[in-house]
Amino acid sequence: MKIVVLGADGYLGWPLSLRLMARGHDVVGVDNFATRKAVKEVGSDSAIPILSMPDRIKAAKEIHGFKMKFHEGDVTKYELLHKVLKEEKPDAVVHFAEQRSAPYSMIDVKHAAYTLSNNIVGSVNLIYAIMAVDPNIASVKMGTMGEFGTPNFDIPESAFVDVEINGRKDRITTPKFAGSWYHWTKVHDTNNLLFANKVWGITATDIMQGPVYGTRTKEITDERLHTRFDFDQAWGTVVNRFCVESVLGMPLTAYGKGGQIRGYLSLEDSVTALSLLIENPPKKGEYRVANQFVELLSVNNIASLVQKTAKGLGINVEISHVDNPRVEADTHYYNPEIKVLPSLGFHPSLKMADILGQVIGDLMRYKSRMEKFKGSIMPQTRWRDHPSADTS
Ligand SMILES: NC(=O)c1ccc[n+]([C@@H]2O[C@H](COP(=O)([O-])OP(=O)(O)OC[C@H]3O[C@@H](n4cnc5c(N)ncnc54)[C@H](O)[C@@H]3O)[C@@H](O)[C@H]2O)c1
Numbered sequence: 128m129k130i131v132v133l134g135a136d137g138y139l140g141w142p143l144s145l146r147l148m149a150r151g152h153d154v155v156g157v158d159n160f161a162t163r164k165a166v167k168e169v170g171s172d173s174a175i176p177i178l179s180m181p182d183r184i185k186a187a188k189e190i191h192g193f194k195m196k197f198h199e200g201d202v203t204k205y206e207l208l209h210k211v212l213k214e215e216k217p218d219a220v221v222h223f224a225e226q227r228s229a230p231y232s233m234i235d236v237k238h239a240a241y242t243l244s245n246n247i248v249g250s251v252n253l254i255y256a257i258m259a260v261d262p263n264i265a266s267v268k269m270g271t272m273g274e275f276g277t278p279n280f281d282i283p284e285s286a287f288v289d290v291e292i293n294g295r296k297d298r299i300t301t302p303k304f305a306g307s308w309y310h311w312t313k314v315h316d317t318n319n320l321l322f323a324n325k326v327w328g329i330t331a332t333d334i335m336q337g338p339v340y341g342t343r344t345k346e347i348t349d350e351r352l353h354t355r356f357d358f359d360q361a362w363g364t365v366v367n368r369f370c371v372e373s374v375l376g377m378p379l380t381a382y383g384k385g386g387q388i389r390g391y392l393s394l395e396d397s398v399t400a401l402s403l404l405i406e407n408p409p410k411k412g413e414y415r416v417a418n419q420f421v422e423l424l425s426v427n428n429i430a431s432l433v434q435k436t437a438k439g440l441g442i443n444v445e446i447s448h449v450d451n452p453r454v455e456a457d458t459h460y461y462n463p464e465i466k467v468l469p470s471l472g473f474h475p476s477l478k479m480a481d482i483l484g485q486v487i488g489d490l491m492r493y494k495s496r497m498e499k500f501k502g503s504i505m506p507q508t509r510w511r512d513h514p515s516a517d518t519s
Pocket residue numbers: 133134135136137138139140157158159160161162163200201202203222223224225226227245249269270271272336337338339340355364
């Protein structure tokens with residue numbers, strides 16, 4: 128297949144591009160390097176150094192013999208996206224090219240507006256570009272399990288649910304309640320994609336993915352092929368933050384009571400699952416939702432796993448509970464359904480406990496680099512602090 132990967136320079140985009148090429152597909156990447164710039168803006172950087180895109184492509188060719196094509200550009204510019212699809216004529220487009228940090232989206236009105244416009248406009252452009260160039264192109268859009276929030280009912284793997292209100296029955300879109308402007312952009316993307324499917328019959332896979340952790344995939348065999356690893360308060364996930372804190376000998380900072388449960392998966396399992404979804408598209412004109420995670424874990428579970436792994440490596444770290452900067456339930460019910468990926472033959476290969484040692488081991492080599500950005504770990508953006516948008 129020929130696959131365009133929007134956001135190919137990112138944490139997931141780069142390893143997925145490598146995996147798709149390893150599986151014999153032609154890959155064309157697109158990226159405007161927004162994440163590289165925005166992580167620097169908050170005073171941090173990837174814990175693991177990464178090469179520039181031209182050097183990454185060169186290394187992938189030298190190490191694995193992969194030939195990757197790349198277009199630098201912003202997917203909020205419709206003309207660019209249209210031109211790339213027209214020139215490349217892909218079978219599928221994977222859409223990762225969004226601002227993906229919840230805390231970054233909550234900094235102030237500028238960051239909220241940027242996140243909303245970057246994410247929603249990019250996705251709408253993709254819908255229009257596919258319909259204009261070739262409606263047979265399958266759209267593989269990355270959403271997030273965070274779209275659902277933490278409802279007190281089982282989370283269905285479906286775009287619609289049946290309801291009865293005052294004795295009358297109907298089908299409505301699956302109820303969602305996101306927890307940040309970033310997460311709401313994913314809900315809006317879902318609604319827009321559903322609408323485009325209804326009116327134009329666009330073929331779409333909407334993936335609801337949980338947080339991904341890890342530094343390696345089968346193809347990341349050399350340090351020149353590393354993917355980024357963010358750990359600061361805006362860009363790092365809880366797993367990354369705990370791993371870096373353990374390497375730096377800092378207490379593991381669990382937010383609130385630490386009972387927040389999410390569905391996690393390793394980078395290796397994420398690229399395997401994504402490859403399956405790309406290679407097995409839905410029927411033409413179908414809208415398919417796929418929940419994507421492997422293990423349900425609470426923040427406290429993760430803190431204990433990291434603490435235990437670090438101990439095995441001779442590092443003793445404490446777990447400390449800090450005031451939760453987010454507005455979220457820190458004890459709740461959580462039971463998402465997952466049937467699409469298993470039906471395609473997805474068998475998770477790793478649990479978090481299996482690879483934390485490797486992650487911490489990879490990070491230890493860059494300890495002095497991480498020391499430089501130590502000040503960026505503690506929360507700086509608090510959801511409840513309504514930021515002033517006064518211009519006077
Ligand atoms: N990493 C996770 O744990 C996770 C979990 C669930 C969902 N997701 C989603 O998966 C996707 C990829 O995540 P990631 O962790 O690789 O993020 P990332 O920030 O590392 O990668 C996104 C890439 O898109 C690029 N980009 C952003 N806006 C762009 C634009 N307007 N034009 C062109 N390129 C643009 C960025 O420069 C970056 O390289 C995101 O949409 C994210 O919301 C990620």
